[in-house]
Amino acid sequence: MQLTTKTEYSVRALVTLSESVDSLKSINEICTKQNLPKKYVEQLFRKLKKQSVIASVSGSKGGYYLKTPAKEITLGTIMEIVENHPYEVSCERNSVELEYCQVENCQYRHLWHEIYGNIKDYLNTISLENIKERIDKE
Amino acid sequence: MQLTTKTEYSVRALVTLSESVDSLKSINEICTKQNLPKKYVEQLFRKLKKQSVIASVSGSKGGYYLKTPAKEITLGTIMEIVENHPYEVSCERNSVELEYCQVENCQYRHLWHEIYGNIKDYLNTISLENIKERIDKE
DNA sequence: GCAATTCCTACTAAATTAGTATATAATACT
DNA sequence: AGTATTATATACTAATTTAGTAGGAATTGC
Numbered sequence: 351m352q353l354t355t356k357t358e359y360s361v362r363a364l365v366t367l368s369e370s371v372d373s374l375k376s377i378n379e380i381c382t383k384q385n386l387p388k389k390y391v392e393q394l395f396r397k398l399k400k401q402s403v404i405a406s407v408s409g410s411k412g413g414y415y416l417k418t419p420a421k422e423i424t425l426g427t428i429m430e431i432v433e434n435h436p437y438e439v440s441c442e443r444n445s446v447e448l449e450y451c452q453v454e455n456c457q458y459r460h461l462w463h464e465i466y467g468n469i470k471d472y473l474n475t476i477s478l479e480n481i482k483e484r485i486d487k488e
Numbered sequence: 489m490q491l492t493t494k495t496e497y498s499v500r501a502l503v504t505l506s507e508s509v510d511s512l513k514s515i516n517e518i519c520t521k522q523n524l525p526k527k528y529v530e531q532l533f534r535k536l537k538k539q540s541v542i543a544s545v546s547g548s549k550g551g552y553y554l555k556t557p558a559k560e561i562t563l564g565t566i567m568e569i570v571e572n573h574p575y576e577v578s579c580e581r582n583s584v585e586l587e588y589c590q591v592e593n594c595q596y597r598h599l600w601h602e603i604y605g606n607i608k609d610y611l612n613t614i615s616l617e618n619i620k621e622r623i624d625k626e
Numbered sequence: 627g628c629a630a631t632t633c634c635t636a637c638t639a640a641a642t643t644a645g646t647a648t649a650t651a652a653t654a655c656t
Numbered sequence: 657a658g659t660a661t662t663a664t665a666t667a668c669t670a671a672t673t674t675a676g677t678a679g680g681a682a683t684t685g686c
Binding site: 376377378392393395396399406407408409410411412413414440 | 664
Binding site for chain 4: 490492493494525527528531545546547548549550572
């Protein structure tokens with residue numbers, strides 16, 4: 351499990367995007383405002399678009415907009431989209447680490463998944479709208 | 489935030505260690521039983537010892553034992569000891585990423601810390617004893 | 627003294643992170 | 657029609673971190 355700049359920057363960018371409800375915002379606009387690396391955010395936005403969190407209009411005067419309402423986009427969702435394999439247990443990474451797994455009856459794997467499930471549930475209670483309100487208040 | 493083999497292996501090793509209440513268990517014994525890399529677990533155990541989770545006796549017939557009762561050792565504690573900087577926000581890593589931080593009023597940082605705090609609280613509700621009971625049941 | 631153990635530091639290959647670079651495609655405006 | 661502005665796409669890279677390994681020193685039981 352990890353939570354990196356991918357999630358951090360995505361959230362900041364999406365909050366900024368959510369500020370304009372009916373209009374488009376370009377990567378350039380968002381990243382200038384939030385002081386974020388454009389090309390990096392571009393990549394994150396492509397992933398978020400693929401999962402219909404946002405949508406876009408190409409060309410001049412183009413940009414992005416929220417496709418899903420800010421209430422329905424959660425931190426958990428964002429994290430799962432932009433991070434690598436956030437809830438993966440080591441023995442599922444299928445590499446060398448499999449050597450150190452209890453192959454026959456991996457009770458621990460169930461434990462980790464239960465824990466991840468609870469964290470996931472928690473992260474899904476935090477919507478983009480919640481975050482926006484919180485940020486605005488200060 | 490990350491949760492890696494360091495935490496995974498530590499938990500498996502500590503659960504095994506907690507099975508023998510009054511006697512010592514060596515790294516060798518634990519790692520053979522749990523199929524874990526000895527030298528790696530050794531490193532983890534040294535960190536756990538430094539924080540008084542476990543204690544040790546050197547020399548032949550030596551080994552480790554739980555210094556803190558299994559009830560009081562939590563997953564959160566273990567994670568904080570063995571992982572690198574589990575709850576660090578990108579702008580605190582003090583490297584290049586600082587460039588992309590909202591220096592003046594980093595409202596987001598507070599948000600991340602609040603979220604981490606809640607995850608931490610949750611992880612601290614899971615004790616080694618809980619885990620042991622759970623693993624034994626199956 | 628020898629074997630088994632913990633203690634300690636340093637090293638390393640592979641993977642991942644945190645980006646950058648470069649080019650193509652679409653669209654608005656003139 | 658041409659240009660500027662935007663998204664789309666793929667590939668590349670330096671730095672860091674993970675997931676260990678290696679080799680030895682110090683300690684203790686027998």
